[in-house]
Amino acid sequence: MGTCSACGRTPDQLRPLEGSVTTMRGAFLHAPGDVRLEVRDDPTIVEPTDASIRLAATCICGSDLWPYRGIEPVEAPAPMGHEYVGIVEEVGSAVSTLKPGQFVVGSFFASDNTCEICRSGYQSSCIHREAMGAIGTQAELARVPLADGTLVATPDRPPADLIPSLLAASDVLGTGWFGAVAAKAGPGKTVAVVGDGAVGLLAVVAARHLGAERIIVMSRHEPRQRLALEFGATDVVEERGDDGAARVKDLTNGLGAHSVIEAVGTQESMMQAIRSTRPGGHVGYVGVLHDVELPGEEMFFSHVHLHGGPAPVRRFLPQLVDLIWNREINPGKVFDLALPLEEVAEGYRAMDERRAIKSLLWP
Secondary structure, three states, X not given: OOOOOOOOOOHHHHXXXXXXXXXXXXXXXXXXXXXXXXXXXXXXXXXXXXXXXXEEEEEOOHHHHHHHOOOOOOOOOXXXXXXXXXXXXXXXXXXXXXXOOOEEEOOOEEOOOOOHHHHOOOHHHOOOOEEHHHHOOXXXXXXXXXXXXXXXXXXXXXXXXXXXXXXXXXXXXXXXXXXXXXXXXXXXOEEEEEOOOHHHHHHHHHHHHOOEOEEEEEOOOHHHHHHHHHHOOOEEEOOOHHHHHHHHHHHOOOOOEEEEEEOOOOHHHHHHHHHOEXXXXXXXXXXXXXXXXXXXXXXXXXXXXXXEOOOOHHHHHHHHHHHHHOOOOOHHHHOOEEEEHHXXXXXXXXXXXXXXXXXXXXX
């Protein structure tokens, strides 16, 4: 099995031992820039549909930086984290598809996966959904509501080197995948990706897997450009805003891309995405939007389709787990910093200062 490329640990070191956690700890945001690891109450089975898991790995999301930077208000101290993989410790009496000891991957919204909305493929809008961010998974243990509908078990306990990729499936891979699907990426199409964070980079993986002929990534950062090219991008555009949109049109005979994935969430990035899209093309927007206003008249005459929102990661999880398990994709490469949970504050600083694309945390 070897060692994990992200941190050099052996499989035995990566797999938590039964009973190894004696004091439950988790990350809390106390104020902008102030993240602390503190003692928390151990999770318990509250509803018969719950499960509790011991985290094998967790991480920091780009969306966690909004409250960290003070842009998004939170009631402090707020538990942090919504991405997670781990081993089932206990299940409620109504849980029928999971059992203790299984390795599982979940998504950032718990969902029953049975309601009419879930069955249509939008589990992140489940009528019974619960936000995992309110529970906080940058921790050693976590309660997962609606466990049967939320968690996907792997075929067996994974080798160490697959754990980062399975963790990526919990959010950023699934979100990038939804962005590519919403943008109608597919064979013969040119895809542009606005945003070179983990979601944007993994949208490149998704677009390539979906058969895109050409993938243009918008990035000014050389390490991220290299990773995008490794994932399957064919072109790099460094310009931003209207200049970036003009450059995409230069590369597409003045027409624009068929499919554009917006993975940032600002006014500039959204308009860059729309203006990079040809008439009749599609924008898949998955960046968490902040203060974005769309010009109605321009939208009316653009003939650009918009579709996006919180990614229904659960829709894609079985397929993504299978692709990772069979080593067809390696999304774990987006983790360029691995730290023990005790150093969660440094993980936030590194991402905030763009010293890291994405910080992985080992409980």
